[in-house]
Amino acid sequence: MKQRIITAVVALAFFIPLIILGSMPLQILAAAMAGVGVYELFNMRGLEIKSLEGALAILGSVLLVLPKETWFSFLPEKVDNVALFYLIVMFILMVPVFSKNTYTFDDAAFPVLVSLYVGIGFQNFIAAREAGIQVLMFALFVVWATDIGAYFCGMKFGKNKLAPNISPNKTIEGSIGGILCAVVVAAIYLIFWPLPYNIVVMLVLTVLFSIVGQMGDLVQSAYKRYYGVKDSGKILPGHGGILDRFDSLLFVFPLMHLVGLF
Template sequence: MLKTRVITAIILLAVFLPVTLFAPVGAFGALIAFVVVFAAWEWARLLKLGGAGPVIYALVTAVALVASTRLGAGIEQARPLFQAAAIFWVIAGPFVLLRKPTLSQGAWRSFLFLAGIVIFVACWHALVAARMLGVPFVLSLLLLVWLADIGAYFSGKAFGKHKLAPAISPGKTWEGAIGGWLVVMIVAAAAVFLHAFEPTLYSALLAHWGAVRTLLALTLLVAFSVVGDLFESMMKRQAGVKDSSGLLPGHGGVLDRIDALLPVLPLAMLLLG
């Protein structure tokens, strides 16, 4: 399993890193669109859409994404999409995690099919807008989620005693979540202090909001990275599967890799607006 994970990670880095660092924004956008469409396919499968349904749903998402490009690229142009996605995560996300409705039946299923399209299209626009602000900016945005996840993993292993959401993801702890938050705060503070690779998400928030509100903004983003992770975990638990798919050998599916990004991306773009 470890060998498979390493090989998959190397292949992914070999594809994504050069495109992110050196390719034009258009090529980056095309690659992200490819990822988003596969994530939509997995979303439909987790909502137990049978037969060719997931493929059709992915195609509908692709059409919606292409149509949304008529808005243009950038934070201001995609603001309505970011707002709609943010409303979903701020209201529906915590509600679902607290009340635990059956997501693959009735009104919730229909709602999540519609919401999913908005979420994925907003995700694409957010990443493209971030890339337009520069390679350091988009990497710092991704790094926030990665650091929160890595910090939570190691903090949870070392200190985890109090379960965060035992009915949804038994491995997650409050100590892990706090550890992930601390790692993000330390790295963000170091990046701002050293003026490293600016502009970054951290320097942009500091310039826009000041120190105290930047701390609160980063805390909000870390918190919703956890919400995104738990939301997908709940979808998988209700669907009776361990991974969103087997598209990435050793790593599960696309949603397993981007679940925490889905709420963070639109919220981050709105905080900068």
């Protein structure tokens, strides 16, 4: 627990100023975290990141994260991040040709999906900050409140397992407690920093974000269980890897974009 607290304090001391600054420093951080996330998924599967497909997967995720108007403004107007990403996909799909079919279409699907999952998640992280720091902080508070509420309510009231084959310690009672905690925190937050929709709509969306955030956590837990690892990585002592800390947010940010919050 001591190690977790120390890591959290150090990470926040580094992370919060960059969130406040936004712009290029935060974009560089997000791109770096996306690259680490791709590495963690490759490592979980036992694949070498120092390979052609590993390099292409990292490059694909970074191209999705970095805003075109800041980093690729020299390109034609109609060329966007998706077009750049698909160029990487094309290169990955070419690998079987040069490997004499020892590298298959199924093999190619993994780096493409990994870079898409991580890249789109962190792309929306940056888009949320560009929409305003209050939007980004709202997502962080909802996810943090969900995690804290689920942990303590699960400890106090947890009896019925939520997903015993994936994450045995999570309970239905903890999940509900996490949702309620997120709603309370969101209600207080929205009094001071209102967002585009009225408070009733925002609280309904908060419930949805809390549920989806928990699903993102379970998705990552499912992959870790399948690959037989405890944590996605070791970059954050006591907390695991980047994906262990951002698994919920990688689901929440794209959903926030889909419902029009940014």
